[in-house]
Structures are given as C-alpha cells and as structure tokens.
Amino acid sequence: MNYEVKLGDRVASIDVRADGEGWLVSVDGGPVRRVTGRRQGATGWWLDAGDGLRRAVDVALRGEQAFVLDGVDPLRGEVVDPREHALELAGGGGAGRVTTQMPGAVVRVQVSAGDSVHAGQVLVVVEAMKMENEFKAPFAGVVASVEVAAGQAVESGAVLVVLDPADA
Amino acid sequence: MTNRPLTRVLVANRGEIAVRVIRGCHEEGLQAVAVYSEADADALHVRMADDAVCVGPAASASSYLVVDRILQAALDTGCDAVHPGYGFLSENAGFARRVAEAGLVWIGPPPAAIDAMGSKTEARRTLRAAHVPVVPGTVDPLHDMDEARRIAADIGFPVMLKAAAGGGGKGMRRVDDPADLEAALTAARSEARKSFADDAVYVEKLVEHARHVEIQVLADAHGTVVHLFERDCSIQRRNQKVFEETPSPVLAPEVREAMGQVACRAAAAVGYVGAGTCEFLLASNHTDFYFLEMNTRLQVEHPITEMVTGIDLVRAQLRVAAGEPLWFAQGDLTQTGHAVECRVYAEDPYAGFRPSPGPLDGYREPQGPFVRVDGGVYEGGEVPIHYDPMVAKLVVWGTDREEALSRAARALRDYKVVGIPTSIPFFLALFDDPDFRAGRYHTGFLTPAWLAAHLATPEPGDDLPLIAAAIARFERDRALAGAAPATTDASAWKRAFRWAQHHRRPA
Structure with a gap:
C-alpha cells in the first residue's frame, strides 16, 4: 500500500507491506526496511525501523488527518491514500474543498452555491470558544456547493464549501 | 454561628x-x-x-x-x-x-462580603479606611485639568488615566510626561464618552514592571483570619495567568509578612468567612505593594498553596461552612519547599494559542513523586468547545525552586495528550529561559515577541514519525478490510477476560 504522508513541512511517499509480525516500509522509493513493533494502548506505538531508529510515538488518525506525538512535539498533517484522491479528482473536476482546522459551530455562511468569489473572500465564519475564525477562498472561483449551515456544529476537518477555480 | x-x-x-x-x-x-x-x-x-x-x-x-x-x-x-x-x-x-x-x-463568603469586594470603588474606600495600600490615585472622577495636574504631580509620573465606567482598555491612556497630560486627558475623555456614554476619568499611578503576587486567606465564622502566604502569578499571557509558583522568587520575609497582615486586615474589614485571595501589585523594588482586588472564592491556582502548607483548602472550606472553627492558628502555618502550577490548556502554542478543543484520542497524565494533576478529562473523552479549554493543572512540589522546576519539566515530558495540541511545549520553552530560571520576570514578561522567538512549529526530526503514521493508517485500512491486525492477539485477551470473570473475588 502506498500513502502520501505529510507531517509539518515534510512530505513523503511511503510504501507499507505486511511482513509477518511487522512491516516492510520504503520511504520515497528508498531501500526497503523491515520495521517491527507493536501497538500499545489507544494511540501508542513502539516501532523499530532498524539503524537505531526506534522509540515510542503516539499516532491519532481522524479520516485523513494525522496527529503524531513524538516526545513533546505535536506533529500534524495527513496520511492520504492517493488512489482515493485519484477517484475524487476524476469525479470532482479539480474542485477546492475549504475545510475547518478545528471543531466548532458555524456562525455565518456568507456565500451560496453559484456565487463568484475572489481569492481571500470570507466564505464561512466558525466559532470555537469565544473566537471567530474566518474561512476564506484560497483562490478565485465559483462556489460549487455549501456543505454547512449557520448554527451547525462541525468537526475538525469538515468540508465547509467546495469551490471550482475560475480559470480551469 | x-x-x-x-x-x-x-x-x-x-x-x-x-x-x-x-x-x-x-x-x-x-x-x-x-x-x-x-x-x-x-x-x-x-x-x-x-x-x-x-x-x-x-x-x-x-x-x-x-x-x-x-x-x-x-x-x-x-x-x-x-x-x-x-x-x-x-x-x-x-x-x-x-x-x-x-x-x-x-x-463561600457572606453575600455582603462578595458585594463589598465586587465594587472596585466601594472596595477602595473600605480598604483605605482599613489602611490597606491601594494604587495611589483617585477613585473619584477628575473635575478639571488643574486637579489632574496637581494629583499626577503628587503621585508621580508615569500615570494612567482610566475611564471610571471602563474596561477592556477603552478610555485608558498612559502618560509619561507632564506636558502630555492635557492632550491625554482630552483623548481619554472622548474615548470614554464614545465607549461608555460617560466621560468620567480618574488617574492612577502606573506601577511599571510589576509582579502579580497574591495572598491566600482563610477565615472562620468565629473571627479568626489567617493567611497561607503568597502565590506569584506574574507569568501571564494577555492578562491571563498561565503559571504560578510559591514562594515568590523575589519576596523578602518582611514583605511577605506585611502583605499577609494586610490581606488579613482586608478580609476582616469586610467580615470575610471562608477561603479568599487578595491580589496585589508588587512594584519592581519588590518592597512596595498595592491591593488590586479580592477574589471571593477558591482560586484556580489554590493547589500550590496546599502543597507548601499541607492545608487542604477545599476541606477547610467545607468545615468552615459547617460552622467549625479553623483547627490551626497563624503561628502553626509554615511554607515548606516550593510548588509550581502549569495550566495545561487545549490551545495551540504554534498558532497564537488558538483554542484547540476536541477528542482526546490518547491521554496519559504524568505520575511520580510530588506530582499532582487536577484534571477533568479522560482518554477517549474530549475537551468540549463550549467552555474554558483547560485540560488540567499540573502541580509539582520540590524542596526548592530548582528541584520543583526540573521535576515539572520531567512531568511535562511524561504528559501525553494525543489528538489535540496543548500548551505543554510552551512551559518547556519557558523553563529554558535563563531570566525565568533566575526568577527575573514580571507581568509583561510574555510578550508576543518572546512567544514568537521561543515557539517554532516542530518538524519531524527523522523518518520515524512518518513511518508510524503510515503504519497506523495501514493497520486501520487492514482492520477495515477485515484482516486481523498483525500485532494484537485478540483471542488471548478473550481467554484472559473469561478467566477473570470466573475467578473474580467477592466484592
């Protein structure tokens, strides 16, 4: 299985195959290394990837979102199965999904399907605690669909609005 | 009673x-x-x-x-x-x-005591009469420019002009130079009028580079009032306390004694009963102090006082409320060792401390000698979005400050919160600051520049975190596809569970 893994600024293409009690792993097409280890508790892993690369880390996955705790460092990113994305791109025509980074409640939806928007235009405002967070269009385009309504609670990673780029 | x-x-x-x-x-x-x-x-x-x-x-x-x-x-x-x-x-x-x-x-305290301390102007008058030092200045609004000049010269520059009806920084003006007073007063009045429909402005001495030091008091319904020493709460972010310690690294015994007596006097002046806290500004000479306000309740940071005095403040509250007299006198109380508290929040220190509530996929609190965690969450639970995003308070005791801080650093590294970012890395950065380590800080210590310089978004140090994320995803996909995960022997656990059910001891 191949995954696109992004943590912080680091992006890697990682192949994983089962190998008895462990795994065979290749990072960015590099040499295949045998990884052994085990799951420990709800999110814990003890992993040994050889060459002294072994320690305890914690991993939480929510959909494609990944949260890795390595020591005290929270590393955030995603683990994507490119095959799923290939399907999406084929069907979605390069649409841009605007997603939340935190759970909250939708305060306002400022666009409707079919609206033309400019880059940086506020699409949806989501409140968490007492802070309002504006979600803006990453590029100019047309609103393909609005996936939320005012007052609705949203999870971290939820799709708020789907945009079609202006110049496809 | x-x-x-x-x-x-x-x-x-x-x-x-x-x-x-x-x-x-x-x-x-x-x-x-x-x-x-x-x-x-x-x-x-x-x-x-x-x-x-x-x-x-x-x-x-x-x-x-x-x-x-x-x-x-x-x-x-x-x-x-x-x-x-x-x-x-x-x-x-x-x-x-x-x-x-x-x-x-x-x-809690009698309602009249809550009222007396709740109104800033009333509290100021009551406490002045009880010889409690308050920040020099006026409570009554300034009549005119002449009065402003006279009082400002009297208390000494810099001064702060404040809207009497104010709050949130509106109608506030810092004045360093007497020549700027008139323009500042006009501006403060105009801002106060626009914000609060009331242009009343008063003047206070600006206590620069002050520390926030507070005194815990306990009073019973039989007239006994004692203090349980101080807490230094000067490490604040946007006027919110994030770290507290006791003793204060800078308080001389005679200043502590004087502050404690003043706090007891303030409590007695309003007929206080129960646990309460008098907050003071401690000037940069670490000698002059001014009463700020009294919090007529248990404080967030009460555990550090419990750690150094051995007095359980909640149990004391319960006993006092039941009418029991305090079972100790002022002379019985001692401050032993050093205690610190880190307020661990569901806030992202790498994104301007943006609240980061959410599910706690993994959660493991630190343990070990002299480590206490006062929390309200558990693994598999969540920090809800609707309230203060606190995860827990990490409270640590040591024989001295250095021991307490090194133990707290160890406990912070042992603290595993998986799924949401927390302020844990911030405390480790704070502990690494030489000025903090030497106890040299004041309420303005944590500037945006300090935070920007000390908190860089972490990046993977090697490939292991990426490999771990890929393997976790691989195993999830495999489990969803129906294959047994490689590293769990489910049947052995089922056998063990059945054995435990058959051999459970009578309750």
Whole structure:
C-alpha cells in the first residue's frame, strides 16, 4: 500500500507491506526496511525501523488527518491514500474543498452555491470558544456547493464549501 | 454561628474544579452531586459524583449560570449545601443569597462580603479606611485639568488615566510626561464618552514592571483570619495567568509578612468567612505593594498553596461552612519547599494559542513523586468547545525552586495528550529561559515577541514519525478490510477476560 504522508513541512511517499509480525516500509522509493513493533494502548506505538531508529510515538488518525506525538512535539498533517484522491479528482473536476482546522459551530455562511468569489473572500465564519475564525477562498472561483449551515456544529476537518477555480 | 453538619453538597460547576470539590467532599465523608450541561453528559465530574442532574443545553448562560435550575437541582437531590467552585456563579452575591433563602448552606463568603469586594470603588474606600495600600490615585472622577495636574504631580509620573465606567482598555491612556497630560486627558475623555456614554476619568499611578503576587486567606465564622502566604502569578499571557509558583522568587520575609497582615486586615474589614485571595501589585523594588482586588472564592491556582502548607483548602472550606472553627492558628502555618502550577490548556502554542478543543484520542497524565494533576478529562473523552479549554493543572512540589522546576519539566515530558495540541511545549520553552530560571520576570514578561522567538512549529526530526503514521493508517485500512491486525492477539485477551470473570473475588 502506498500513502502520501505529510507531517509539518515534510512530505513523503511511503510504501507499507505486511511482513509477518511487522512491516516492510520504503520511504520515497528508498531501500526497503523491515520495521517491527507493536501497538500499545489507544494511540501508542513502539516501532523499530532498524539503524537505531526506534522509540515510542503516539499516532491519532481522524479520516485523513494525522496527529503524531513524538516526545513533546505535536506533529500534524495527513496520511492520504492517493488512489482515493485519484477517484475524487476524476469525479470532482479539480474542485477546492475549504475545510475547518478545528471543531466548532458555524456562525455565518456568507456565500451560496453559484456565487463568484475572489481569492481571500470570507466564505464561512466558525466559532470555537469565544473566537471567530474566518474561512476564506484560497483562490478565485465559483462556489460549487455549501456543505454547512449557520448554527451547525462541525468537526475538525469538515468540508465547509467546495469551490471550482475560475480559470480551469 | 452554630455548627451545622453537612451531608450532601451540590457542586455548581464543571471540569477540573468540580472534580476537585467532589474529591474534597468524599474525603470529608460527604456526598457530592454534580450538575452538567448536555455537552458535559460524559464529563469526568459527572462520572465521579454520587448523583448528577442535567441543568440545560451546552451554552453556560442556559445551564451552569441559571440560578433557578441549579437551586432546583440541589433541592431535588436532597443537598444541604452548595459549593460554587470558581467562575460561573461563584462571585454572584444574588445567587449566594438565594442559596441561603432556600435553606441551604452557601460554601463561600457572606453575600455582603462578595458585594463589598465586587465594587472596585466601594472596595477602595473600605480598604483605605482599613489602611490597606491601594494604587495611589483617585477613585473619584477628575473635575478639571488643574486637579489632574496637581494629583499626577503628587503621585508621580508615569500615570494612567482610566475611564471610571471602563474596561477592556477603552478610555485608558498612559502618560509619561507632564506636558502630555492635557492632550491625554482630552483623548481619554472622548474615548470614554464614545465607549461608555460617560466621560468620567480618574488617574492612577502606573506601577511599571510589576509582579502579580497574591495572598491566600482563610477565615472562620468565629473571627479568626489567617493567611497561607503568597502565590506569584506574574507569568501571564494577555492578562491571563498561565503559571504560578510559591514562594515568590523575589519576596523578602518582611514583605511577605506585611502583605499577609494586610490581606488579613482586608478580609476582616469586610467580615470575610471562608477561603479568599487578595491580589496585589508588587512594584519592581519588590518592597512596595498595592491591593488590586479580592477574589471571593477558591482560586484556580489554590493547589500550590496546599502543597507548601499541607492545608487542604477545599476541606477547610467545607468545615468552615459547617460552622467549625479553623483547627490551626497563624503561628502553626509554615511554607515548606516550593510548588509550581502549569495550566495545561487545549490551545495551540504554534498558532497564537488558538483554542484547540476536541477528542482526546490518547491521554496519559504524568505520575511520580510530588506530582499532582487536577484534571477533568479522560482518554477517549474530549475537551468540549463550549467552555474554558483547560485540560488540567499540573502541580509539582520540590524542596526548592530548582528541584520543583526540573521535576515539572520531567512531568511535562511524561504528559501525553494525543489528538489535540496543548500548551505543554510552551512551559518547556519557558523553563529554558535563563531570566525565568533566575526568577527575573514580571507581568509583561510574555510578550508576543518572546512567544514568537521561543515557539517554532516542530518538524519531524527523522523518518520515524512518518513511518508510524503510515503504519497506523495501514493497520486501520487492514482492520477495515477485515484482516486481523498483525500485532494484537485478540483471542488471548478473550481467554484472559473469561478467566477473570470466573475467578473474580467477592466484592
């Protein structure tokens, strides 16, 4: 299985195959290394990837979102199965999904399907605690669909609005 | 006041402080009843209480702050007392009166004392009469420019002009130079008029590079008032305390003694009963101090006082409310060793401390000698989006400051919160700062520039975190596809569980 893994600024293409009690792993097409280890508790892993690369880390996955705790460092990113994305791109025509980074409640939806928007235009405002967070269009385009309504609670990673780029 | 033994206490709060109060009740042999909002149905304080009542939807204005619902919950569950915790209704004198009128014991100060300390101008007058030093200046609005000039010269520049009706920084002007006073007064008045429809402005001395040092007091209903020394709460971010320690690294014994006596005098002046805290500004000469306000409730940071004095403040509150006299005198109290508290928040230190509530996929609290965690969450639970995003308070004791800090650093590294970012890395950065380490800090220490310089978004140090994420995803995909995961032997666990069921000892 191949995954696109992004943590912080680091992006890697990682192949994983089962190998008895462990795994065979290749990072960015590099040499295949045998990884052994085990799951420990709800999110814990003890992993040994050889060459002294072994320690305890914690991993939480929510959909494609990944949260890795390595020591005290929270590393955030995603683990994507490119095959799923290939399907999406084929069907979605390069649409841009605007997603939340935190759970909250939708305060306002400022666009409707079919609206033309400019880059940086506020699409949806989501409140968490007492802070309002504006979600803006990453590029100019047309609103393909609005996936939320005012007052609705949203999870971290939820799709708020789907945009079609202006110049496809 | 006669003794009135308690049996069942309604805890009118949520989160870690509700858990803390429930623990105190159970240790005193009392039952504890929790209240909760719909968003808190699975919260730890609900699980720990002897009974629990839902008081409304998630918004606190419709649940934790609704006096009638809280009172009804207490009456319906046969409680004889109400503990308000901190925040919510804890400093609401009207609520305290309603509790008493319903025939229940209010575990807090008399409503009149809450009122007396609640109004800043009234408190200032009462306390001046009791010879409690307040920040030099006027409480009464300035009449004209002449008066402003005279008083400012009297107290000395820099001064601060403040809107009498103000708050939130509106109508506030710092004045360093007498020549700027007139323009500043005009500007402050105009801003005050626009913001509060009231152009009354008063003047106060600006206490620069001040520390925030507070004194814990305890008073019983029999006229005894004692103090339990200080807490230094000068490490603040946007006027919010994030780290506290006791003793203060800079307080000389004679200043501590003087501050303690003043705090007791302030409490006595308003007929205080129970646990309360007098907050002071300590000037940069570490000698002059000024009363700021009295918090008429238990403080968030109360555990560090418990660690160095050995006095359980919640149990003391319960006993005082039952009419018992304090079982110790001022002379019996000592400050032993050093204690620190880190407020661990669901906030992203790498994104301007943006709140980061959410599910706790993995959660493991630190343990070990002299480490205490006052929390309100558990693994598999969540930090809800509706309230203060505190995860827990990490409280650590050591024989001296250095030992306490190195132990706290160890505990922070052992603290595993998986799924949401927390302020844990911030504390480790703070502990690494040489000025902090030397105790050299004041309330303005944590500037945006300091935070930017000390908190860089972490990046993977090697490939292991990426490999771990890929393997975790691989195993999830495999489990979803129906294959048995490679590293779990489910059948062995099932056998062990069956064995335990057959061999369970009688309860």
